[in-house]
Amino acid sequence: MVARFSKIAIFLILFLLFHTFVFAPFLMGSPLSDSIGQKSCCRVTLLKNRDYFPVLVKTIDNARKEIVLSFFLFKTNGYHNNYPDIILAHLVRAAGRGVNVKVILETSRDLSQNLDSNNRKTGNRLKKGGIAVYFDHPTTKTHTKVVVIDRRYTFLGSHNLTNSALKYNNELSILIDSPEMARETLSYINSLYR
Numbered sequence: 001m002v003a004r005f006s007k008i009a010i011f012l013i014l015f016l017l018f019h020t021f022v023f024a025p026f027l028m029g030s031p032l033s034d035s036i037g038q039k040s041c042c043r044v045t046l047l048k049n050r051d052y053f054p055v056l057v058k059t060i061d062n063a064r065k066e067i068v069l070s071f072f073l074f075k076t077n078g079y080h081n082n083y084p085d086i087i088l089a090h091l092v093r094a095a096g097r098g099v100n101v102k103v104i105l106e107t108s109r110d111l112s113q114n115l116d117s118n119n120r121k122t123g124n125r126l127k128k129g130g131i132a133v134y135f136d137h138p139t140t141k142t143h144t145k146v147v148v149i150d151r152r153y154t155f156l157g158s159h160n161l162t163n164s165a166l167k168y169n170n171e172l173s174i175l176i177d178s179p180e181m182a183r184e185t186l187s188y189i190n191s192l193y194r
Contacts (some may be wrong), residue, residue, distance in 0.1 A: 012074075015025065035089070042178030051168045052159045053128040054174050055084055056147065060090045063099045063149045070104040070144040070189045074161040075118040076125055083166040088122065092129030100132075103192050106142045107135040142192055151182045 047055055060067060069091075076084045095101045103126055105119040123133040136142040147155040157173020161163045176182075 002098070005184075007119060009086075041180060042176055043170070044177075045175040047155075047157065047175055048161075049174045050167065052155070052171065053087075054153060057087065057090050059147075059149050059153055059155075060087070060094055063094050066102075066148075067094055067150075068102045068104075068144050068148045068189055070079060070142065071161050072106045072143045072145060073098045073115055073118060074103070074105055075163070076123045077163075078124045078125075083163050084122070087161055088125055088129070088143065091126065091131060095130045095161055101130075102132045104134045104136065104142070107138050108141075109138040122155060127140045127192050136192050138187045140192075142188070144192070146185060148185050148189065149188065151170060152179050153177055154182050154185050156185070177182070 045055070074084060074088075076082065076088050079085055080089075091101050091103075105122070105123055106115060107119060108116040110116070119135070123135070127134050145157060145159055145161075147153075149155075154176040155173060156176065157171065159171045159173045165171050
């Protein structure tokens, strides 16, 4: 069941990405006409499996103003070699150097699921590090896996912030270098918790 769900999730992400970008010549480095006829460009980098983690950490470390994350699952466990804990530590360091860091996580009414417990534990660790943490409404499922850094870089794809997703699973995400895409993504993320 889990393997089938993972395959379906990856298929849906790839389907959405394909349909989003099928007419976008910027994937080959060409300008893209937006809805008002202006030209804009962006760079897209495919992040397969374990490629995601080091690129995300490096981009967090280079952040100057703002980091916004929205995740279905951010599962830390307090161990220094756990990839999500490493990400948490880098986020706390970013907040410590003055970067505005905000995290939106899924919450659930079904307390029998570990999802809610894991996200709340991570949320408490983030808050202790000076990071603003928000949860979606319990009746709404937020299945996002997205990071926007400095209103320019958008990470979007299948990677949850779990050790399995970052270290072992077959996952596929993209990094988009585009202020326009970052702006649209932030607008959507901000609508999730208001």
